[in-house]
Amino acid sequence: MSIKRLLCISPAGAGAVQSACGKLRGWDLCIVSSIADASRALLQQRYLVGMVLDRGGGHDTEALCAFLRIHWHTRWVGVFESGTMQQPAWRDLASDHLHDFHTLPVSHLLLNHTLGHAHGLADLRERAAPALRFDSSRALTGESPSVVRLRAQIRRIASVSAPVLIWGESGSGKEVTAHEIHSHSPMSDGPFVAINCGAMPASLIQTELFGHERGAFTGAAKEKVGLIESANGGTIFLDEIADLPKDLQVNLLRFLQEKTIYRVGGTRSIPVDARVIAASHIDLQDAVERGSFREDLYYRLSVIPVSVPPLRERADDLMQLAEHFFSQYCDEKSPQLKGFSNRALQAIRSHDWPGNVRELINRVRRAMVLAEGELITPEDLGLNHIGLGPVSGGLDTSRASAERNIICACLERTGRNISKTARELGVSRATLYRLLSKHSIGVRAAG
Ligand SMILES: Nc1ncnc2c1ncn2[C@@H]1O[C@H](COP(=O)(O)OP(=O)(O)O)[C@@H](O)[C@H]1O
Ligand SMILES: [Mg+2]
Structure with a gap:
């Protein structure tokens, strides 16, 4: 049996908790007087259950709502003075964020029961889907062997400046990977400029990538810095590189070889120091064989190949x-x-x-x-x-299994509330209990 920890927010201090709630037996209690302290406590320790004590005021309900909204993982129980629930702000707070509440004077027995029940439910949920160890610094979430390998590969290649070619199915995380390479590279203080070559109209792509000089064509009233130039000192990410028109593939190859670009309509070469990372969801080698992608560009880009595994493989x-x-x-x-x-x-x-x-x-x-x-x-x-x-076991087995699934789904939807579940299924509570026993479905006493 794990320790039951209770976080209690009481602006009136620890004495108020003791006098209002009596002895909270079996709980490891942490009492804080402000939301800021409660946030700090939740960063250091996980609490399945929390209590909000309103005695003698001192709560900012708006800030408290915002706090409870973020900390939805914890089940909150309110203990209020009898007049508190007359106020609309507290009523909304209770109905939106609280597992349950009691008004003073509270029955210590009932309060202990409510807290225990909240803990039991939170514990059940936690077992079904353990909460994350919160690590917002990690963009590439995952601990499967292939993601651990990918992360190690990113660290290794981030320090060198050679081009990287990322392959992976759509939505698998190619751009996240490119961004991780950039943020671990010596250029991480510089810009990360992402360009989707497939999403840009062919007529615009040249000036978008390479920019243009003033008067380069009708309407070019001012000079324009292209995306490659704007990535100077950082990383340029060329997404869906297979969609780059062939004439522009030559220009890109020149940039990779010489590290300089020419703006459209310009004659001076402009040096650009930017790392190139390209990505494709189609196999570029196939594109080379089909003749739609230049072989020399392919070899230039794929100095370091990286493959992002599809989600079904992790x-x-x-x-x-x-x-x-x-x-x-x-x-x-x-x-x-x-x-x-x-x-x-x-x-x-x-x-x-x-x-x-x-x-x-x-x-x-x-x-x-x-x-x-x-x-x-x-x-x-x-x-x-x-x-x-496919159906196995015949109609009777399928019928029984469907009945069980529907009951389980309904129980989950109602938070395992027997009365609500019975109502939703259109059966009496007695029938529901019979069905629960028939299908060996366990429920905690609720409702
Ligand atoms: N391992 C991951 N951890 C967290 N978010 C991810 C991960 N992989 C992908 N994503 C998210 O999924 C979405 C698609 O990823 P993206 O890198 O754009 O895929 P792709 O470029 O391969 O189409 C983005 O919102 C991205 O933030
Ligand atoms: Mg993408």
């Missing part, structure tokens, strides 16, 4: 990435939403992720907006088809 990272994006976009979610249900995690593990990390981000964000309950379901993720594989 299944170990799925949970961590899903949690990472859930935290990243937590401002967009409803305050009640606490995380992923077990079925959602299972659906994430079973999906093939053809759109890679970008698809995962999109599905998680969409689910965070759509989710109505406390936990994200496979339906919220748009992955509800998962699990409908």
